Structure formats: structure tokens, C-alpha cells
Amino acid sequence: MQLIRDDGLWSSGSPIVTGTKNAVPQGTTLPTGLTQTLVQNDPGFANPSTRDFRLISSSPLRDAGTAVPQGPSGRPFPAPLALPLFHPPLGAIQAVGAAVARPSVGTIDLGAFEYGTATTPPPTPPSGSCKVSANSAWVSTSMASQTGTFTASWDVTPSAASLDGALGLSFGPQTAWSGLAAIVLFDVSGRILVRNGASYQAATTITYAAGQTYKVKMVVNPANRKYSVYVQSPGGAEILLANQYAFRNEQTNASQLNSWSIVQTVPSATLSACNFALQ
Structure with missing residues (x-):
């Protein structure tokens, strides 16, 4: 024994x-x-x-x-x-x-x-350019206000293979899921999903692993409340995960976005987002 x-x-x-x-x-x-x-x-x-x-x-x-x-x-x-x-x-x-x-x-x-x-x-601890959420903490970061079509990207790292964590865009800093307009979810089943109106969906199945970094890119049009999401897994090609999905139902009136947030609710796990970029 x-x-x-x-x-x-x-x-x-x-x-x-x-x-x-x-x-x-x-x-x-x-x-x-x-x-x-x-x-x-x-x-x-x-x-x-x-x-x-x-x-x-x-x-x-x-x-x-x-x-x-x-x-x-x-x-x-x-x-x-x-x-x-x-x-x-x-x-x-x-x-x-x-x-x-x-x-x-x-x-x-x-x-x-x-x-x-x-x-x-x-996992290697994230650098100073990263934002990290743990224990249901909301971490919001301001960005230049966007009203026309734009692209936002991050390098996202989950610390565990089963999270309840999200990365999202909004108008103003947020402390509730309903305040996010465009959302990428790392869910408890180990999949990456995207909010489409009232539910989370995906055009294809992408699973994530603990300690691995995923390039997440959102192409957003605030004027028509639509966005597409691309994900690149480590060593893989960029994949279209969501095509022209609708903003979350509670955000159908959001015509400009000026903040992004991350949150992660599973105990003893973290979600980090690094190298944020706007185009």
C-alpha cells in the first residue's frame, strides 16, 4: 500500500x-x-x-x-x-x-x-499584460469606444479542463453576465462556446485543456448587434467558431462597446486573458 x-x-x-x-x-x-x-x-x-x-x-x-x-x-x-x-x-x-x-x-x-x-x-503565471479571474471575481478593462466594425483578440489560458469562465465585450465595466454583449464561454464540459441571443452555441466543437493558450478573436459590428468568433488552438489553424451571432438578449440596444471583462466561477481555478489587441 x-x-x-x-x-x-x-x-x-x-x-x-x-x-x-x-x-x-x-x-x-x-x-x-x-x-x-x-x-x-x-x-x-x-x-x-x-x-x-x-x-x-x-x-x-x-x-x-x-x-x-x-x-x-x-x-x-x-x-x-x-x-x-x-x-x-x-x-x-x-x-x-x-x-x-x-x-x-x-x-x-x-x-x-x-x-x-x-x-x-x-501553467506559467501570466505576465503583467494579463488579466486573471478566480473565485467568481469580475475583472473589467476599459478600451477605446467602438461603434463601427472592429476586431478584438486575446490569448486566453484556462488553468483547468473544466471551467465556468467567460470573456466578453460590453458598454462599461460589468459585474453580471447579463451585462456582456458578446461572450466566449469556457464551459464545464470542456468546450468553448459563444453566446447567440439567449443561448450558448458553436458552429463546431472545440475543446480546451488545462494550461494551454488559445487565441480568441472577435469580429464585432455594434451597429447591427452581430459578431463572429475565431479560435486558434495551440499548434492549430484558426477555426470559425461562431458566424454572425446575435448579442446577448439583454444587450439588443447596445450600439457601442468600450470595455471587456473576464470572470471564472469554479473554485481553485483561473481564467487569464493576455495580449489584448484592437483592430
């Missing part, structure tokens, strides 16, 4: 937990059934405060596990032992079939994630 304990004390009595090559924090009282146990103050997680328990390169949990764990006497493990097949999602619900395969990189690591080239690295 491979586990990481966070209890300061094990209960006494007949041992029901035993094994080799586990990890516990300093100060833990160990039962005799645990052998070759790592005692560490810092397990080397990427960012526990955001529930990111992937291992960093210096983590003592790397290559510290065993592919043949031993159980308590009389409670043998099945043979052959099935090693973990997938990495769990990072602090968010994950769509069925979207799980990331856990790679085999040398000796198995302790913990939920295997460190190695096949492990998605933590």
Missing part, C-alpha cells in the same frame, strides 16, 4: 495498515508495520493552496514508491497488482474520457501524480 499520511498520530491496537515506502510528516508516530517510510516536512507539491498536488522536480516523493506493495498479514494484494492508470483532475470536475494517462517514468512516485515529461506542468 502506498499512501501519504497527514495525521500526527496513529491509533494503537491491531495493525490494519502496513506496507513499505510510504511518506508521513515530521512528528508522526509510526506503527511497526510501516517500513522504509519517508519522514518529510515538505513533500514537494506544486501548489497545495490551489489543490495542485503535482510533484516538483526536487520532491522527495519522486521514485520513492514501489510497484509491489505489501499489505497486512492475511490481507494480500491482488496479483498482478494494477498500478494507477490516470492522473486525477486538478481541483475541478473532469469530463468522462478526458482523464490524463499516468505515465511510467522509472520507479513509481508516491502520490496521485507521476512526475515526468508526460505530466502536464503547472
Whole structure:
């Protein structure tokens, strides 16, 4: 059995937990059934405060596990032992079939994630030219007022594979979804959708992945309350996601736009928009 304990004390009595090559924090009282146990103050997680328990390169949990764990006497493990097949999602619900395969990189690591080239690295923190939303915070930015046809573009990065986050254009700063006229949604099913009047739609299916950056371009005509959206995935070609969609129903009277906003409501996840440009 491979586990990481966070209890300061094990209960006494007949041992029901035993094994080799586990990890516990300093100060833990160990039962005799645990052998070759790592005692560490810092397990080397990427960012526990955001529930990111992937291992960093210096983590003592790397290559510290065993592919043949031993159980308590009389409670043998099945043979052959099935090693973990997938990495769990990072602090968010994950769509069925979207799980990331856990790679085999040398000796198995302790913990939920295997460190190695096949492990998605933590996203690079956005630069100062970026706006970031987390925990349902609205982040609005002013721009030159637009009344004729114009193009707005961003580099958008979701931190997780299942968000409820939006990027939108409006008249004035906003704190409610109904105040956005043109909206691109990174939804909980892992798709990128566009607001068309009363609902979110898409001309084609584009899914997004955690930590990847997507070029989002809106071509907007405030005079007729219509807009089109193009998305370019990493390493891919630009794709038309929405063609002449209508402004959100609540914004049918919006004839000029002078602000853009992002918002993201899933806990422990972020949506960032960088390199905003107007044409």
C-alpha cells in the first residue's frame, strides 16, 4: 500500500495498515508495520493552496514508491497488482474520457501524480499584460469606444479542463453576465462556446485543456448587434467558431462597446486573458 499520511498520530491496537515506502510528516508516530517510510516536512507539491498536488522536480516523493506493495498479514494484494492508470483532475470536475494517462517514468512516485515529461506542468503565471479571474471575481478593462466594425483578440489560458469562465465585450465595466454583449464561454464540459441571443452555441466543437493558450478573436459590428468568433488552438489553424451571432438578449440596444471583462466561477481555478489587441 502506498499512501501519504497527514495525521500526527496513529491509533494503537491491531495493525490494519502496513506496507513499505510510504511518506508521513515530521512528528508522526509510526506503527511497526510501516517500513522504509519517508519522514518529510515538505513533500514537494506544486501548489497545495490551489489543490495542485503535482510533484516538483526536487520532491522527495519522486521514485520513492514501489510497484509491489505489501499489505497486512492475511490481507494480500491482488496479483498482478494494477498500478494507477490516470492522473486525477486538478481541483475541478473532469469530463468522462478526458482523464490524463499516468505515465511510467522509472520507479513509481508516491502520490496521485507521476512526475515526468508526460505530466502536464503547472501553467506559467501570466505576465503583467494579463488579466486573471478566480473565485467568481469580475475583472473589467476599459478600451477605446467602438461603434463601427472592429476586431478584438486575446490569448486566453484556462488553468483547468473544466471551467465556468467567460470573456466578453460590453458598454462599461460589468459585474453580471447579463451585462456582456458578446461572450466566449469556457464551459464545464470542456468546450468553448459563444453566446447567440439567449443561448450558448458553436458552429463546431472545440475543446480546451488545462494550461494551454488559445487565441480568441472577435469580429464585432455594434451597429447591427452581430459578431463572429475565431479560435486558434495551440499548434492549430484558426477555426470559425461562431458566424454572425446575435448579442446577448439583454444587450439588443447596445450600439457601442468600450470595455471587456473576464470572470471564472469554479473554485481553485483561473481564467487569464493576455495580449489584448484592437483592430
